[in-house]
Amino acid sequence: MKTNIQEIKDLSIGFKSQKGKQISILRNITTNIRKGETVGIVGESGSGKSTLALAMMGYIKQGLFTTGGECLFKSQNLLSLNNKELEDIRGRKIAMIPQNAGQALTPNLKIGYQIEEALKLHTDYSKGEREQKISELLNQVRLPSPKIMALRYPHELSGGQQQRVAVAMALAGNPELLLLDEPTTGLDVTTQAHVLELLKDIAKDTGTSMVYVSHDLGAIAQVCDRVIVMYAGEIVLEGPVRKILKEPIHPYTYGLLKSIPKLSLIGLPDSMPGSQPQPGNIGNGCSFYNRCNFSNDECKVNVPKLEYLSEMDTSVRCFNHSELISKTSEQKMKNHSQKKITIDEILDLKDVSISYAKQGIIDQFLNKVTDTNPTVKDINININKGETISLVGESGSGKSTILKSIAGLLKTKDGHIKFDKEKLLSGDLKKRNSEDLRSIQLIFQNPDESLNPNHTVEQILSQPLKLYFGLTGSKLKESIVELLEKVRLGAFYMSRYPRQLSGGEKQRIAVARAFAARPDIILCDEVTSALDVSVQAAVLDLLHKLKEELGTTYIFVSHDLAVVKAISDRVAVLYQGRLCEIGPSKDVYQFPSHPYTEVLIGAVLEPDPDIKPKLVAEDIVEEKPPEIGCSFQGRCPRIIGDKCRNETPPWQFGDNGNAIRCHIDIEELKIQQS
Amino acid sequence: MENSKDIFNEKPKSSFAKAFDVISTMASKPSGFIGLAILVFHIILAITSPWFAPYDYKAINPSLMLNAPSSEFWFGTDSLGRDVFTRTILGGRTALTITFFGSIIALLWGGLLGIFCGLVGGRIDDIVMRIVDAFLSIPWILAMLLIVSLLGTTTEVLIPALGFFYGKGIVRVARAATHDVIAKDFIVSAKARGHSNLSIIWNEILPNVRDAILVEGAMRWSWMLLGFSSLSFLGFGVSPPTPDWGLMISNARGLMSFAWWAVIAPIVGLSSLIIGINLTADAFAKALGIDRSTKAPV
Numbered sequence A: 001m002k003t004n005i006q007e008i009k010d011l012s013i014g015f016k017s018q019k020g021k022q023i024s025i026l027r028n029i030t031t032n033i034r035k036g037e038t039v040g041i042v043g044e045s046g047s048g049k050s051t052l053a054l055a056m057m058g059y060i061k062q063g064l065f066t067t068g069g070e071c072l073f074k075s076q077n078l079l080s081l082n083n084k085e086l087e088d089i090r091g092r093k094i095a096m097i098p099q100n101a102g103q104a105l106t107p108n109l110k111i112g113y114q115i116e117e118a119l120k121l122h123t124d125y126s127k128g129e130r131e132q133k134i135s136e137l138l139n140q141v142r143l144p145s146p147k148i149m150a151l152r153y154p155h156e157l158s159g160g161q162q163q164r165v166a167v168a169m170a171l172a173g174n175p176e177l178l179l180l181d182e183p184t185t186g187l188d189v190t191t192q193a194h195v196l197e198l199l200k201d202i203a204k205d206t207g208t209s210m211v212y213v214s215h216d217l218g219a220i221a222q223v224c225d226r227v228i229v230m231y232a233g234e235i236v237l238e239g240p241v242r243k244i245l246k247e248p249i250h251p252y253t254y255g256l257l258k259s260i261p262k263l264s265l266i267g268l269p270d271s272m273p274g275s276q277p278q279p280g281n282i283g284n285g286c287s288f289y290n291r292c293n294f295s296n297d298e299c300k301v302n303v304p305k306l307e308y309l310s311e312m313d314t315s316v317r318c319f320n321h322s323e324l325i326s327k328t329s330e331q332k333m334k335n336h337s338q339k340k341i342t343i344d345e346i347l348d349l350k351d352v353s354i355s356y357a358k359q360g361i362i363d364q365f366l367n368k369v370t371d372t373n374p375t376v377k378d379i380n381i382n383i384n385k386g387e388t389i390s391l392v393g394e395s396g397s398g399k400s401t402i403l404k405s406i407a408g409l410l411k412t413k414d415g416h417i418k419f420d421k422e423k424l425l426s427g428d429l430k431k432r433n434s435e436d437l438r439s440i441q442l443i444f445q446n447p448d449e450s451l452n453p454n455h456t457v458e459q460i461l462s463q464p465l466k467l468y469f470g471l472t473g474s475k476l477k478e479s480i481v482e483l484l485e486k487v488r489l490g491a492f493y494m495s496r497y498p499r500q501l502s503g504g505e506k507q508r509i510a511v512a513r514a515f516a517a518r519p520d521i522i523l524c525d526e527v528t529s530a531l532d533v534s535v536q537a538a539v540l541d542l543l544h545k546l547k548e549e550l551g552t553t554y555i556f557v558s559h560d561l562a563v564v565k566a567i568s569d570r571v572a573v574l575y576q577g578r579l580c581e582i583g584p585s586k587d588v589y590q591f592p593s594h595p596y597t598e599v600l601i602g603a604v605l606e607p608d609p610d611i612k613p614k615l616v617a618e619d620i621v622e623e624k625p626p627e628i629g630c631s632f633q634g635r636c637p638r639i640i641g642d643k644c645r646n647e648t649p650p651w652q653f654g655d656n657g658n659a660i661r662c663h664i665d666i667e668e669l670k671i672q673q674s
Numbered sequence B: 001m002e003n004s005k006d007i008f009n010e011k012p013k014s015s016f017a018k019a020f021d022v023i024s025t026m027a028s029k030p031s032g033f034i035g036l037a038i039l040v041f042h043i044i045l046a047i048t049s050p051w052f053a054p055y056d057y058k059a060i061n062p063s064l065m066l067n068a069p070s071s072e073f074w075f076g077t078d079s080l081g082r083d084v085f086t087r088t089i090l091g092g093r094t095a096l097t098i099t100f101f102g103s104i105i106a107l108l109w110g111g112l113l114g115i116f117c118g119l120v121g122g123r124i125d126d127i128v129m130r131i132v133d134a135f136l137s138i139p140w141i142l143a144m145l146l147i148v149s150l151l152g153t154t155t156e157v158l159i160p161a162l163g164f165f166y167g168k169g170i171v172r173v174a175r176a177a178t179h180d181v182i183a184k185d186f187i188v189s190a191k192a193r194g195h196s197n198l199s200i201i202w203n204e205i206l207p208n209v210r211d212a213i214l215v216e217g218a219m220r221w222s223w224m225l226l227g228f229s230s231l232s233f234l235g236f237g238v239s240p241p242t243p244d245w246g247l248m249i250s251n252a253r254g255l256m257s258f259a260w261w262a263v264i265a266p267i268v269g270l271s272s273l274i275i276g277i278n279l280t281a282d283a284f285a286k287a288l289g290i291d292r293s294t295k296a297p298v
Ligand SMILES: Nc1ncnc2c1ncn2[C@@H]1O[C@H](COP(=O)(O)OP(=O)(O)OP(=O)(O)O)[C@@H](O)[C@H]1O
Pocket: A356, A375, A393, A394, A395, A396, A397, A398, A399, A400, A401, A402, A559, A623
């Protein structure tokens, strides 16, 4: 057995509420990190995973305090060390990469300089050795031409490259334990897959122990040897990654895994009812009791203990785990009835181009087009009544831009948007009439930003009702209650402020606000990206049910290919503001595909350690689309030479009904990709 | 951090109850309590002092010149034989009134212009801010002197003039706060729904910038008080014989070495009021959850 590098014994951390009550965030955590192993900590937001990771380096956030237990790093209790002693350990023996570490690099200092500072702080190398080491580190995180990289500023690197620099800095002190808090959240799918690959190799090469905190089981599956599942401040399940992800014997983990949409399945995933209890609000019995499908009376009154099952090398906190042992996590998705969409066009985007470039006054006057290379170009999509069409692509592919111009928030440069077959939608919001405005509603990614923090739910929902239907008094109240019911919330939510709602509830209010207008089309911009998976499944389910009920058309934007597959009828793939592929959802996900679609699908991380992502293309982010030729030429793994660089590729149609824009013959693509 | 249970049971409150909450939060910390106590004391004093002032503030009596504090004249008498205690308790009235209304004017124009600039952005915002800056880069005291010497030192001149000069900081804060909010999705959402600009300002923006502006206004109040007292000190504020701390300090400062009481009393009055307002404004900011170190760029 490997030696433990860190031992956490009965650790509890809490805070004092305004009323002086002690409220715990972490309760009786006991676990070990072994030498050279990578441990994943998963859990919903608020489950205490970051607090635990920080405690592992002896750091307790302000306002929090330890209420018991210890955190031993090589038999030294970190929580009893003074600052000086901790400084000697942090960076040298234990390093941390926080979320968005790449973006947190100092903007006005060169990369090399920043790494050198880290080296100065954490090592005793001489100047010459440091320079040597900088190159080594940059090489280790696989940044091309380290000498040149070292002279760049952070903004001259892509998001993935910045994250690599952050990894290099963390490795500067040769740490024995590396803590990573959501290291790839916020990165593009392809970038994420590459960074994870890198971390895995580093762990293998250097023998560093890693603790990997994430809410993303897909990422955990790729890098971790062992997984700790947290729920409401407790460890509920802990064991080898395969056991946890393939035979989850705790009801929470079981439900969590079922709520993740997967590429291999069709339809919507199961959602878990309810939400995680808030700290201080945990009842007497099992903390998962009110969401559990396997509970009995004992669960309500007694708290289950973390029990070690030696035959599975797994610890579990549940009275009824044996019931789950027999259940394989064989999954059947709810059959989302793939309704036949009747061809009844509701929205027509014709040759739409959108440019962010500011036109010069003289050019404006002469009506001359100056931007020959607009952000979004030549978009042709017809959308039928009642269908869900998704736009996918990496960050910067113009998904939100297209939505904004449909909503009238951005003017199109060329082309037109036609609504309901005959009405041309003006690019200027002020010129749209109230009826057109009502017909198209938007839901945003982050409900924290999209709901006015100073308004109650009642005020939020009454806005569209007053604006479009002039409702007042008891009529207004009735409609609000009705809307809340629609999104499965009780009438008592009316008097709440957004900060009194959980993430999922907030997003439900945002959904209700969009539906309040009784729109024909709802534009959804990454509506589930800010939510935990179990909540995501519930919101997707809600959107789907509302659509069945009301026949609304969705235009759905997401970077998550599995989510898109679960909810959409049709998918359009965008790269750098240009359409690459469009077709019925099940066909876009099958070969032959556009080489870019292939790259995207390959990078999807499944919550299964045995399904590895296929990394075919580099993850370099391009600043601007090329002026001529195929938009994907800069990263295409199948590029066939000058033709791709000089000629705009033609649309080709597959047997299945998907259209692909590529110079490679579709039959040939099929052969290459199979 | 709050107890989530408390949060979840919180009901929306009337504005009155909200104001009460803010004040009780302010008073729950020692500094806020002291600040509030001083401020309230000064306000009550300013309102009620005419009724219990022991002497006539303008009664000159050469035989009583520069008497030291005694049981008869608690704070002594000044160079004209007037009772310093009487003049001290009355001396804050004018300053407090003028600067209070001055602050309201500063709040109004500063807040409105700031919100406007934050809203329109771009070139108009640039130009307006340049003009505001240019105007206010003139040393304010010179400008004030010019104004009062042209238009007189009446209340009708002083209030708007002070209000104008102290509104600049508020313009900046209001503009920054507005800038922060208009990028938020809930504004985009309201725009996309087709609400009118006025409705967006009133419903979406104002509730979110109000706190920052009010806090800045409270802060500006204490600055303005100091400014106004300086004017009085220079002889351009309140005209004699009306009692005023600035004026009293100015008149008595030459006699400091042998009649310290005539200077100390108004100094204590003025500085305690300024400290009181400052502490209150700080506590106000904290109670509203506004971090002044980042929100006040001036
Ligand atoms: N206001 C703006 N001014 C100039 N360029 C912009 C602006 N907004 C977006 N862009 C650029 O337009 C391109 C498309 O942006 P868009 O926001 O539509 O991408 P997206 O696909 O929604 O990405 P994400 O997944 O990150 O939301 C990007 O290159 C972006 O940098």
